[in-house]
Amino acid sequence: MQCKKCGVELPENAKFCPECGAPVIQENIVEDAQIEESEKAVTEEAVVEESEETVTEQPVEEEVVEEVVEEEPSPKEDFSEDKKExxxxxxxxxxxxxxxxxxxxxxxxxxxxxxxxxxxxxxxxxxxxxxxxxxxTEIPVPDMSSTEQWYYVDAKNAQNGPYTREQMETLIQARQIFGNTFVWKTGMADWKRLKETELASLATPESPKPQYQSFNDQSTANTTGKSNGQIFIMERSIGLSIVLTFVTCGIYSYYWLYCLARDINACCNVQNKPRVAEPGIVVLLTIVTCGLYGIYFYWKAGKALAQLEFDNGFSVPDNSIIQLIMPILGLGIISMAICQSSLNDIARYANR
Missing domain, CATH: 3.30.1490.40 (GYF domain)
Structure with a gap:
């Protein structure tokens, strides 16, 4: 701050000039008052501007809110759409x-x-x-009878077919097939007895006992020992059977053993060849003897399959020795796999 009279620089809070002695209090008060008034005026102008902006912006916000409300879907309309579906x-x-x-x-x-x-x-x-x-009901069900092809196994274990559903009904009425006759049609995973299918209501439960060919029956077997009848057995997955045997801790192997004995006997019946023991007996003796009878069975099964002869020249190799050795080494499941492989080959090639 300078003295207004002589221009000398005044010390801070000086009331009189040290050079000329002129008082400086009144001028400072006036300056402070002017500064306060100017600051107050600036503050009032800022408040006025803010209030004006608030007043001008408020209608705009109301319009935005109204637009959002108009765009929101009506709950009533959504409910009605759901009700339509x-x-x-x-x-x-x-x-x-x-x-x-x-x-x-x-x-x-x-x-x-x-x-x-x-x-x-x-x-x-x-x-x-x-x-x-x-x-x-009113839902249309397509007629599948025209596309179904039925097959059945007669008393001599020969496969017959294909037949339509109407032909199967005729055979049932003529008492050529019965409730316990094995049948199969397109779309079925495996053979079933007739009484377990949709034809059960038409089937007669009684049936004559199976009559197998005798060794002296020359009407169906020629002098070479070959048979013109077809062998009816189903292929079985070897890999799946092995997996199920391990998964069930060996329990499935007994069912597999039963199926092997059953299919081998079925092949021998058609050609009048010596059979192995009954499937149930094979399983029972294998359990009772802690597997010793199973060793004998695998050897006998190899011999039984090797004796089969077919008109198309197909034959099964004699695997009886290897099937005997594997169980002795604790690898009986390999003998089962060899037997099953031979049966699969018969099912695949023997009837061609």
Whole structure:
């Protein structure tokens, strides 16, 4: 600060000039008052500007809110749309004793085409008193009888077919096939007895005892020992059988052993060759003798398969020695696999 009179620099808070003695209090007060007034004016102007901006911006915010509210979907409209779709999915069906669904008619039709369900599947929808078969409802069930090809095994263990469903019904009525006759049709995973299929209601449970060919029956066996009859056995996956044997800690091997004895006897019956023991006896003696009888069975099975002869020149090699040695070394499952491989070859090539 300088003295207004002589221009000398004044010390801080000086009330009189040290050179000229002029007082400086009044001028400082005036300056401070002017500064305070100027600051107050600036503050008031800022407040006024903020209030004006608030007043001008408020209508804009209200308009934005109104636009957002208009764009939000109406809950009432959403509810009505759901109600339009729900009534189409009203069908349920039974699978493994459990209700599956709901499904639309289109989905049920797709299940029919993929054979997930069929005409005998139990279905239900709201309004029905109880579960009914699908073929009794308004859902169209395609007629599969024209595409079905049925086969059956007669008393001589020969495979017959193919037949249509109508022909099978005729055979049932003529008492040529019975409830305990093994049958198969396209789409089935394995052979079943007739009484376990959809033809069970038409089948007669009684059937004559199987009559196997005698060794002197020259009508079906020629002098070479070959047979014109077809051998009916099914191929079995060797890898899957081995896996199931290990997974079940050997329990499945007894069922596999039963199937091997059954199929070997079936082959021998057709050609009037000596058979191995009955399947149940083979399993029982193997268990009772702690596996010793199984060693003898594998040797005998190799001999029984090697004796078979076929018109097309196919033959099974004699694996009896290796099938005898493997169980002695604790590798009986290999003997089972060799037997099964021979049976698979018979099923695949013998009837060609």
């Amino acid at each position: 729900e009534p189409s999915k009203v069908w349920y069906y039974v699978k493994n004793d459990q209700a599956m669904g709901p499904y639309s008619v289109e989905e049920m039709t797709a299940f029919l085409k993929s054979k997930t369900i069929n005409g005998d599947t139990l279905v239900w929808k709201q309004g029905m008193e109880d579960w009914v078969k699908l073929k009794s």
